[in-house]
Amino acid sequence: MENIGKTFSQTKENNIASQRLSSGKPTLCKTTVLRNTKRTNSNHKTRNIAPNYLIIPAELDSVQERIIDNGDIELICHLLTVLNKIFPLKFKNKKIKHPKDIVEEAFQNWIKSILPSNIYTKIDMSLQIFGQEEVRFSEHNIPNTNAMISLGIPEFIHDYYPLGEALKIYDEQYPGLQKYILKMLSYCPIPIGTPEMIYELASYYCWNCEDNEQLIYAEKWEEYAEYGENEEEARNAIDEMIFVKYEDFKNNLPEWSFNRTQRHGNYDGKLPLEIVNMHHCYKRWKRKKQIHFSYPNYSYPPIIVAFDQKTYNFCCEVVDSIGYDIGECGEFFETTGLFWPIQSTNHRQILIAFLELQYALEYFASCMNFLSLYEKEYPDA
Numbered sequence: 052m053e054n055i056g057k058t059f060s061q062t063k064e065n066n067i068a069s070q071r072l073s074s075g076k077p078t079l080c081k082t083t084v085l086r087n088t089k090r091t092n093s094n095h096k097t098r099n100i101a102p103n104y105l106i107i108p109a110e111l112d113s114v115q116e117r118i119i120d121n122g123d124i125e126l127i128c129h130l131l132t133v134l135n136k137i138f139p140l141k142f143k144n145k146k147i148k149h150p151k152d153i154v155e156e157a158f159q160n161w162i163k164s165i166l167p168s169n170i171y172t173k174i175d176m177s178l179q180i181f182g183q184e185e186v187r188f189s190e191h192n193i194p195n196t197n198a199m200i201s202l203g204i205p206e207f208i209h210d211y212y213p214l215g216e217a218l219k220i221y222d223e224q225y226p227g228l229q230k231y232i233l234k235m236l237s238y239c240p241i242p243i244g245t246p247e248m249i250y251e252l253a254s255y256y257c258w259n260c261e262d263n264e265q266l267i268y269a270e271k272w273e274e275y276a277e278y279g280e281n282e283e284e285a286r287n288a289i290d291e292m293i294f295v296k297y298e299d300f301k302n303n304l305p306e307w308s309f310n311r312t313q314r315h316g317n318y319d320g321k322l323p324l325e326i327v328n329m330h331h332c333y334k335r336w337k338r339k340k341q342i343h344f345s346y347p348n349y350s351y352p353p354i355i356v357a358f359d360q361k362t363y364n365f366c367c368e369v370v371d372s373i374g375y376d377i378g379e380c381g382e383f384f385e386t387t388g389l390f391w392p393i394q395s396t397n398h399r400q401i402l403i404a405f406l407e408l409q410y411a412l413e414y415f416a417s418c419m420n421f422l423s424l425y426e427k428e429y430p431d432a
Contacts, residue, residue: 130180242350299365347387
């Protein structure tokens with residue numbers, strides 16, 4: 052994530068241009084360069100006046116190929132005005148820059164201030180800002196919004212974190228702690244592929260959110276029986292259709308790590324020092340009464356965390372199988388992302404989105420710092 056780049060997407064006339072701040076490939080829109088857009092002065096008034104260092108001087112005559120007009124600057128000014136409240140910007144004494152440069156530097160410095168340097172340099176993250184045109188055609192479009200902030204990890208992280216032995220030791224020293232550790236990892240708003248999370252992915256996609264496939268099996272059995280299929284043909288067809296089963300999880304993972312009635316337990320004991328920060332982030336996130344972002348319809352976790360090589364391979368196979376089936380159905384399956392639909396003039400809404408984004412990153416960083424203690428090279432890599 053060292054180089055958060057940004058481009059402006061070409062939009063139709065009178066629409067706010069979309070910005071993309073990303074070190075990876077775009078996940079929701081294609082970015083193009085604006086072509087010699089004529090810059091005009093604007094007298095448009097907004098509810099909040101942008102700081103003077105965000106206002107493009109009227110005497111700026113030279114227009115580069117990627118310049119945008121004043122109407123497009125409005126979204127940028129609102130975003131940076133709000134960001135300045137939680138992360139003071141330092142451009143007052145600098146020569147005025149092109150707005151895209153201001154945005155790029157501001158958000159890059161903000162993300163750097165949130166993430167530890169080892170996480171910032173290790174993990175490729177995508178922070179994108181979508182304008183009105185992209186939001187209009189997005190599955191995350193919500194009435195009365197004209198922009199969207201997106202945070203995601205565009206590529207799967209192939210690091211290997213076998214926690215089996217560590218969790219066993221933790222539980223011997225602090226009974227009940229292994230479940231609590233997995234619970235904290237599973238609760239992270241930037242999804243981490245724990246056994247619980249992979250199980251819930253299978254339940255959502257394969258079993259209509261049921262505990263197992265039995266209800267789906269019964270429904271399909273009735274359908275085949277109505278069409279006069281014999282028992283063997285019906286059973287084979289259903290088995291092929293339900294390609295992930297509860298028994299698969301039971302045979303490859305300890306049931307307490309994913310089963311809905313077994314996986315979570317209360318823990319009020321002492322915490323090892325290396326877990327304290329993750330505990331605080333979990334508690335802060337859990338206190339939230341409402342979240343204001345959404346996830347893609349179909350997404351997979353950017354990282355898998357299991358007990359050993361066998362359980363890691365199984366979790367990866369489940370994700371691969373679901374992704375393949377979604378692709379065969381013509382749907383889009385992507386690494387997970389968080390999306391905040393916003394109204395560009397609603398500063399309170401933008402502030403909530405920024406704070407949630409910050410808390411999500413801090414939570415994810417605390418999880419990754421813990422996991423890094425147990426990272427190993429994958430056997431026979």
